[in-house]
Amino acid sequence: MLALSFVFLCMSYFLTYWQGSIGFIFANCFNMGIRIAHSIHYIYRYFEESPYRPLKGLLISPLLTVVYVISGITTGVSEVFLCCDNGWIARLIHVAVGAVCFIATLATIFFTETKLIYFVRTHILSRYSKEGLK
Structure with missing residues (x-):
């Protein structure tokens, strides 16, 4: 989570510098996408050895x-x-x-x-x- 926060701060700085306030919105979208991907990866690894497949409901x-x-x-x-x-x-x-x-x-x-x-x-x-x- 610390690494994700650091990436978000860097993205918001560069995107805000490049695009202004719209860049901050893009940085938030990127941050949310990265957090979703991280959560999906964590859930997949957690249930890898289990017979349960909770991510299958997303399909x-x-x-x-x-x-x-x-x-x-x-x-x-x-x-x-x-x-x-x-x-x-x-x-x-x-x-x-x-x-x-x-x-x-x-x-x-x-x-x-x-x-x-x-x-x-x-x-x-x-x-x-x-x-x-x-």
């Missing part, structure tokens, strides 16, 4: 990855050809394309990420439904 399904990529490409192409300078009809079509991609992504999450949906239903939604009954 999303390949179908969801494909839907993310298709949605990103579709909305990018839609933005280039339909957004902003082609009139209100084109803008509405662009918004509709985004809405369809969003719904497709949510549906894919619902059907492929069953553990996430179960967690949301049992831990988050149940809390709000119990509070609503009081």
